[in-house]
Amino acid sequence: MSQQRNGQAAGVSDGAVFPDLPEATVARLPEYLRALHNLAETGFDTVSSEGLAAAAGVNSAKLRKDLSHLGSYGTRGVGYDVALLIAQIEHVLGLTQRxxxxxxxxxxxxxxxxxxxxxxxxxxxxxxxxxxxxxxxxxxxxxxxxxxxxxxxxxxxxxxxxxxxxxxxxxxxxxxxxxxxxxxxxxxxxxxxxxxxxxxxxxxxxxxxAIELQILSFHEHRKSALTTLPSPTGDGSMKIRPTLDGEALAT
Amino acid sequence: MSQQRNGQAAGVSDGAVFPDLPEATVARLPEYLRALHNLAETGFDTVSSEGLAAAAGVNSAKLRKDLSHLGSYGTRGVGYDVALLIAQIEHVLGLTQRxxxxxxxxxxxxxxxxxxxxxxxxxxxxxxxxxxxxxxxxxxxxxxxxxxxxxxxxxxxxxxxxxxxxxxxxxxxxxxxxxxxxxxxxxxxxxxxxxxxxxxxxxxxxxxxAIELQILSFHEHRKSALTTLPSPTGDGSMKIRPTLDGEALAT
DNA sequence: AGGCGTTTGTGAACGCTTGCACAAACTCAC
DNA sequence: GTGAGTTTGTGCAAGCGTTCACAAACGCCT
CATH class of the missing domain: 3.40.50.720 (NAD(P)-binding Rossmann-like Domain)
Structure with missing residues (x-):
């Protein structure tokens, strides 16, 4: 909290535009951004990779690797400055203009x-x-x-x-x-x-x-087929209902 | 057209449910299904992997590998039976019931x-x-x-x-x-x-x-930065407009 | 000033996905 | 029946993405 003496964009001055940022990373940056805005509103000044990863629903190692592609904007032993990281991600995503x-x-x-x-x-x-x-x-x-x-x-x-x-x-x-x-x-x-x-x-x-629903339908289909088998996953925590599927094949 | 003598579900009788179907394949099956329905309405009885791949917007090799996970439902030298493939994919996705x-x-x-x-x-x-x-x-x-x-x-x-x-x-x-x-x-x-x-x-x-738009925004941002560089891609077919970005960083 | 606990950044291994290239299999024409 | 042309199914290699694990770096407390 004593470190960010510079207004709101410190090392962000580089005009480079990350031509080789992995697509998978780009797709996750907006999620990080949303989580960061939530944290900022809740009053957080800094956040650890573990905390931000939980808020964004990803693995903390993945988050760190993603952010490392943008440069080093974290502080070891402390975490990431929320406001600085917001500014950095918005810059990368081209959101500085509306x-x-x-x-x-x-x-x-x-x-x-x-x-x-x-x-x-x-x-x-x-x-x-x-x-x-x-x-x-x-x-x-x-x-x-x-x-x-x-x-x-x-x-x-x-x-x-x-x-x-x-x-x-x-x-x-x-x-x-x-x-x-x-x-x-x-x-x-x-x-x-x-x-x-x-x-x-x-x-x-x-x-x-409709495609999203069809993908879910596949997993439903797969799950309901498991009801006929002895629970393969160790702890029996999975809720099993009688097969709703019917699985009628020959019309 | 002379081969599928059996009603509408021939080798589909197996109740197995493809527990190890790759996620990436599952996500594309609905797209294939939609393309197949279009082809069926247009009067096609069979379609080649090349044709179906074009209709679904993917590589033909990828399509063949995806379909091979479901079993062998094509005929070499001919292609895939549209109606049979529709039935098979709908079965795998669990769409036989509404x-x-x-x-x-x-x-x-x-x-x-x-x-x-x-x-x-x-x-x-x-x-x-x-x-x-x-x-x-x-x-x-x-x-x-x-x-x-x-x-x-x-x-x-x-x-x-x-x-x-x-x-x-x-x-x-x-x-x-x-x-x-x-x-x-x-x-x-x-x-x-x-x-x-x-x-x-x-x-x-x-x-x-909003996330989808932000991902597009990143690519826009990247594209507009290219206007300051000599066209890196060989043929100059890319439409380049003067930089709309402004890229104002220091507030 | 120095040691301790914490957290980042990253090299390395692993698994998934894609794309190539080709043999096997099929149709059709003669 | 045979050969030519077409198309599927798949082994294999390359690329990409994820995860692990750990050294380097930092703040804090004494």
């Missing part, structure tokens, strides 16, 4: 995303809404007007949008993606259940709610 | 999820809605009544629910998870931005929309 995001598709899901407070509280600003349905164009959602998707190029340019969210039906998603790329968007978060093909240099991440 | 899902938290996002058609079209049935807000209890959404969360145990038991979706604010999520587990739920899909701690035997998958 990024403008476009949302395409204001249907069932898109409507909810447009009103989701978690975006704005964590570094993003929904800057524009688009839809192709003439019945929805002009509608106001959360203070934003739904634009005709034909206006993508001008609005993307005017608002300096580089990230877009696709929340359209699957059959429209590829066409929307093409138009987004043409307008200059270089990162896409796709909620439509389909594969998008985009040129090199454009990043796509996919969120498919 | 699983009942509970949804807790009927706020902004939960409301949208309750109306999302993708769940019911892909093997799941939203069987019950819950909330803690008295103002929402009793509301009808998509033909379902919102129950008081206190009624979790009875409804979970009555509907044979084993999977639940948490769409509550973060501060309520852990408490909800505890009550779900106590009621007998063994798989949870968590949309709340927080880490859930659950006992062994319970699976949790997490979907955090």
């Amino acid at each position: 990024r403008a995001v476009a949302l395409v598709g204001v249907g069932n899901l898109g409507h909810a995303l447009a009103g989701y407070a978690g975006f704005s509280s964590r570094g993003f600003r929904i800057a524009a809404l688009f839809d192709a349905d003439p019945g929805r164009i002009g509608e106001r959602i959360n203070g934003l007007v739904v634009h005709d998707i034909a206006r993508l190029p001008e609005v993307v340019a005017a608002e300096a949008i580089s990230i877009a969210v696709i929340a359209t039906p699957a059959h429209a998603a590829q066409s929307v993606a093409d138009r987004l790329v043409a307008a200059g968007v270089t990162s896409i978060l796709n909620f439509a259940p389909c594969v998008l093909s985009v040129p090199d240099g454009v990043d796509v991440r996919k969120v498919d709610l | 699983r009942a899902v509970a949804l807790v938290g009927v706020g902004n996002l939960g409301h949208a999820l309750a109306g999302y058609a993708g769940f019911s079209s892909r093997g799941f049935r939203i069987a019950a809605l819950f909330d803690a807000d008295p103002g929402r209890i009793g509301e009808r959404i998509n033909g379902l009544v919102v129950h008081d969360i206190a009624r979790l145990p009875e409804v979970v038991a009555a509907e044979a629910i084993s999977i639940a979706v948490i769409a509550t604010p973060a501060h309520a999520a852990q408490s909800v998870a505890d009550r779900l587990v106590a009621a007998g739920v063994t798989s949870i899909l968590n949309f709340a931005p927080c880490v859930l701690s659950v006992p062994d035997g319970v699976d949790v998958r997490k979907v955090d929309l």
Whole structure:
């Protein structure tokens, strides 16, 4: 608590941008960031790797290795300075500026995303809404007007949008993606259940709610099959219910 | 097309449940399944690993290795029988029965999820809605009544629910998870931005929309830094715009 | 000032995942 | 029936990610 004499960004001055940060690490940094914000609000000034790892739900060794890729921002015998680490991770993730995001598709899901407070509280600003349905164009959602998707190029340019969210039906998603790329968007978060093909240099991440459930379904299936076997794991702490599966194969 | 003389489940009779299927493979099977359904609707009877891989957005070698874990359901020189492969993957994922899902938290996002058609079209049935807000209890959404969360145990038991979706604010999520587990739920899909701690035997998958955007933000950040360097990738096909980043570090 | 307990950063081993490359197996045409 | 062309299934090697275990570094107490 006596060490960080420098304002809020001490050794962060390097403009290097970590071109070789492992993908797995990048995917976990946001989780660490969220845990750190929680700790900061709770009044913590420093936190050990063990404590932060518990708050982020990972192994402490993994956390230390992840953070070591960013440089040495911990103090041996003490832990990590919470505020400094927040600043460092936000810098690496490019969250020092509030990024403008476009949302395409204001249907069932898109409507909810447009009103989701978690975006704005964590570094993003929904800057524009688009839809192709003439019945929805002009509608106001959360203070934003739904634009005709034909206006993508001008609005993307005017608002300096580089990230877009696709929340359209699957059959429209590829066409929307093409138009987004043409307008200059270089990162896409796709909620439509389909594969998008985009040129090199454009990043796509996919969120498919049904796929997540299907993965859980597999594990359920596997677990329920264990009920027919003598408990393989040592302590009988696992709750076993009669097989709900039925497993009817021959129709 | 002359080979599968047996109804719709030929060698699928084995009750074994693939306890050692690699996680990475399990996570891709739903994607293959979706691609296969598309192909079936388009009229394909068979598909090659190359074709299916393209439709699912993966490498063909990876696809073949994934499918080989399920057994040999392809025909050399021909490809895979679409209908047979669909049946096989659905069996492995435990989708032969339509699983009942509970949804807790009927706020902004939960409301949208309750109306999302993708769940019911892909093997799941939203069987019950819950909330803690008295103002929402009793509301009808998509033909379902919102129950008081206190009624979790009875409804979970009555509907044979084993999977639940948490769409509550973060501060309520852990408490909800505890009550779900106590009621007998063994798989949870968590949309709340927080880490859930659950006992062994319970699976949790997490979907955090802000985290996805932050990962994209990192790549945007990295890409925009490249504008200051001579194009490192061979062909200059990458669209480069003047740096939008600003990269202001010292406040 | 010096020793002690604590915590970070990291080398090294391990396991999982991916991608290549090719033999085995199948269809089709003649 | 035979040969040519096609496609699957898989051994193998390389790369990536995770975990262990420990030396180096730090604060604190005496």
